[in-house]
Amino acid sequence: MSPHIPVLKDEVLEVFSSLTSGYLIDCTLGFGGHTQALLDAHPSLQIIGIDQDQEARAYCQAHLPKDRLKILEGNFSAKIAEALEYGPIVGILADIGVSSLQLDALERGFGFQSPNLDMRMDQSNPLTASYIINSYPKLELERVFRDYGEIREYKKMAQLILEERQKRSFESAVQLSGFLEKHFKKHRIHPATLAFQALRIEVNQELEVLKSLLDQLIQSHHKLKGTLLAIISFHSLEDRIIKTAFREWEKSCICPPEVMRCECGNHHAHGKILTKKPLVASENELSLNPRSRSAKLRVFEFGI
Structure with a gap:
């Protein structure tokens, strides 16, 4: 099976x-x-x-x-x-x-509780969610959240991430999801859901x-x-x-x-x-x- x-x-x-x-x-x-x-x-x-x-x-x-x-x-x-x-x-x-299996495997970095921030379907792909979050300039982060997550507050999200990563890097999905939950209201879904979707689409060019x-x-x-x-x-x-x-x-x-x-x-x-x-x-x-x-x-x- x-x-x-x-x-x-x-x-x-x-x-x-x-x-x-x-x-x-x-x-x-x-x-x-x-x-x-x-x-x-x-x-x-x-x-x-x-x-x-x-x-x-x-x-x-x-x-x-x-x-x-x-x-x-x-x-x-x-x-x-x-x-x-x-x-x-x-x-x-x-x-x-x-x-x-990819979603549930913590080491793959797709889920909110993962110790990694990866999200690659192809492990040979050099682009990871960690690189996007920690290295993309503000306008590129805005593009990802706007176009792939359809997030209304995409500018606010990009700016907050930019400010936070100047203090410390985002090392895990747990850290990122917790950060977004702290700054954005929970409606029907977890505040990090659309952001994670956007990152996954960007990583894999879906x-x-x-x-x-x-x-x-x-x-x-x-x-x-x-x-x-x-x-x-x-x-x-x-x-x-x-x-x-x-x-x-x-x-x-x-x-x-x-x-x-x-x-x-x-x-x-x-x-x-x-x-x-x-x-x-x-x-x-x-x-x-x-x-x-x-x-x-x-x-x-x-x-x-």
Whole structure:
């Protein structure tokens, strides 16, 4: 059994229920929860799993069937072109989030109680949350908190951190979360929640990686006729990017808004959206895995 609880597993299985054979790309293999479920459900399916986390890859190498799983090392935006060379590609899955094991492992520095301030999904990445907090200039800190945390008081947060680090460095997630809790009011969530989200996105360049994936997929749409693409996101920034891309891909007419009559030929749709509203966790899943509450699954089918 995978040490990570895969979110929306039943919904993912339903999305890909029509598959019989071919290759499915799991862009975020992690500890293999989704992949194992898909392999069990489809005995003739082959999976190409991509992951940048060495610990996760080692686990899957040891526990998943080697004859039906090919593992690629690296970030999915860097490896998707290689994965698309296999064929036929019948499905693509991306679970854009941190695994439970990464969140719970104190040494990885994702959680409020961690003695580290790290947050790297790829341990070879030179950029850490510690470097950002202790070294970024004020305007860059403001950008991170504003753009990736959507924090209203982003200027105040950056200024307070700047003043504090002149006295002493931030050495741990515990220290940072406690500092933010002291200076900002607690509403529905812990005052450090959005700041930690922003730092994690900056460290791992999560939004840029997602945009790169989507760009590469649409550039390769000619290879993907009939392919199902399912993406799970965990916050509004990611979901907005996915929703916007899918809507653009579905457009048949690409004439500018000011044009009175279509001049483009009206045949530019790359496929269709299969989820007008995102799929979310059931009450049963929410009771078993509260972290699934923010998960949203959107599905696109490339043109046949």
